[in-house]
Amino acid sequence: MYQYKVRRYALLGVLSLIFSSIGCKGPSSFKAPVTTFRDSSSVVIESTKVYLTALNKTERDHYISSKEAEPAQIKLSEIDSVQVFSPEEIGTRIRALDELTNYTDLLYKLATSDAGTTAQTNAKDLGEAITNLSGEVTKLTGEQNDRFKDAATGAFALFGEVLQMVVNSKIEDGLRKAIAAGDGPVNKLIAAIESDTSLAYQRKRSSLSSLRTVAVDAYNTEFAKGRSADRSKLNAYANVISETEDRWEAFQTARPVDGLEAMQKANTAMVTFAKHPKPSVTDFSSFVDSMESFAATAKRVGDAVKQIEGK
Amino acid sequence: MTKLEAVETIGDVLTELDVAIGSLMPNDPNHRALLDIRTLLDQRQLSLSRQVFDENTASFQDATTQLKGVDDDIQGTLRDIDHINTVITNATRFLDSATSLLSTVAKLAA
Numbered sequence: 035m036y037q038y039k040v041r042r043y044a045l046l047g048v049l050s051l052i053f054s055s056i057g058c059k060g061p062s063s064f065k066a067p068v069t070t071f072r073d074s075s076s077v078v079i080e081s082t083k084v085y086l087t088a089l090n091k092t093e094r095d096h097y098i099s100s101k102e103a104e105p106a107q108i109k110l111s112e113i114d115s116v117q118v119f120s121p122e123e124i125g126t127r128i129r130a131l132d133e134l135t136n137y138t139d140l141l142y143k144l145a146t147s148d149a150g151t152t153a154q155t156n157a158k159d160l161g162e163a164i165t166n167l168s169g170e171v172t173k174l175t176g177e178q179n180d181r182f183k184d185a186a187t188g189a190f191a192l193f194g195e196v197l198q199m200v201v202n203s204k205i206e207d208g209l210r211k212a213i214a215a216g217d218g219p220v221n222k223l224i225a226a227i228e229s230d231t232s233l234a235y236q237r238k239r240s241s242l243s244s245l246r247t248v249a250v251d252a253y254n255t256e257f258a259k260g261r262s263a264d265r266s267k268l269n270a271y272a273n274v275i276s277e278t279e280d281r282w283e284a285f286q287t288a289r290p291v292d293g294l295e296a297m298q299k300a301n302t303a304m305v306t307f308a309k310h311p312k313p314s315v316t317d318f319s320s321f322v323d324s325m326e327s328f329a330a331t332a333k334r335v336g337d338a339v340k341q342i343e344g345k
Numbered sequence: 346m347t348k349l350e351a352v353e354t355i356g357d358v359l360t361e362l363d364v365a366i367g368s369l370m371p372n373d374p375n376h377r378a379l380l381d382i383r384t385l386l387d388q389r390q391l392s393l394s395r396q397v398f399d400e401n402t403a404s405f406q407d408a409t410t411q412l413k414g415v416d417d418d419i420q421g422t423l424r425d426i427d428h429i430n431t432v433i434t435n436a437t438r439f440l441d442s443a444t445s446l447l448s449t450v451a452k453l454a455a
Contacts, residue, residue, distance in 0.1 A: 100387075180397075232349050236352045236356045236394070239356050240356050240360075243363045244359075244387070246363055247367040251366075251367070254371055255372075
């Protein structure tokens with residue numbers, strides 16, 4: 035029981051002061067915004083993964099549809115040449131996002147509940163996964179990976195140290211170290227992935243825009259046949275235009291960068307709050323507002339991405 | 346301007362061009378002409394996305410300033426298919442500017 039209290043109060047450095055200074059706000063009220071952060075992070079990360087995973091497919095589909103529309107010869111060599119990142123480079127970034135989620139999730143479990151030995155086992159497994167991923171990151175070559183490698187190396191080193199402390203039953207030390215490191219390493223990793231995701235978003239935007247003309251051209255080509263135009267084909271092409279326009283409209287609000295930027299701000303708000311020696315009710319309220327704002331952005335991006343994916 | 350901003354600027358023009366293309370009948374010769382420009386501009390955007398270079402160099406900044414200048418000049422004109430010759434002239438002008446930018450980037454990346 036004592037250990038449980040120590041962990042709980044070690045949350046974000048000085049929570050014992052927080053609970054006493056904000057009076058009516060106990061651990062359960064703090065748990066809610068932290069859970070909001072974790073859930074919203076998951077939504078943003080899943081949305082980002084959609085873009086990164088779909089990046090090469092976007093380029094392939096764009097190439098194929100543009101050749102079909104001309105029509106012109108399709109060459110496998112040209113399909114290979116339109117990829118922005120290799121599958122390995124995309125996979126490493128996605129796994130980095132996964133481990134970031136697992137890391138923050140574990141920290142919050144440690145801080146807000148009596149996670150016990152399960153947490154230590156989880157920390158050990160996560161530590162091993164991050165060590166393996168660090169090895170993969172090191173193997174990435176090419177200047178296009180430099181920023182990501184630099185950010186991942188810094189963040190993973192911190193994660194490794196914190197997790198080792200947890201494995202060694204020094205949970206409160208691990209939490210304090212995570213707080214002392216501040217928002218920098220996590221935000222730097224998010225920013226590096228955000229930069230790559232922004233390019234993916236812009237290329238997907240160009241591809242979807244092109245598909246709008248492909249859909250309209252198909253309809254107009256049939257329409258140009260005049261009386262001999264096939265009504266059922268016209269109807270089918272019109273439906274495709276309608277669906278394409280729906281996706282295009284949804285796409286305008288599906289900027290994964292918005293979600294990642296909101297995630298950085300929420301992370302900063304959380305660390306700022308944690309470092310506050312004597313947070314007032316206003317501080318707590320502001321912290322909750324930050325998490326709610328993040329949740330709203332994450333939901334908007336997540337819903338829009340689902341619509342684009344046709345889910 | 347950063348590389349990402351340049352990629353976005355090219356993307357803005359691509360989406361404008363698509364509106365113009367989608368407003369012409371496919372058998373219209375101007376449709377073909379705009380589609381050819383669009384294809385080349387799309388290749389420029391993809392190439393720029395893939396290149397890694399120092400975005401702070403004066404030559405890159407000069408090239409992006411020129412791109413931005415052309416973009417400002419042709420703003421709002423590409424959808425006006427009632428003046429299709431102007432659309433094609435302006436789209437070509439922007440393509441040339443993007444091509445020049447890519448030449449600069451190729452030297453920086455070398």
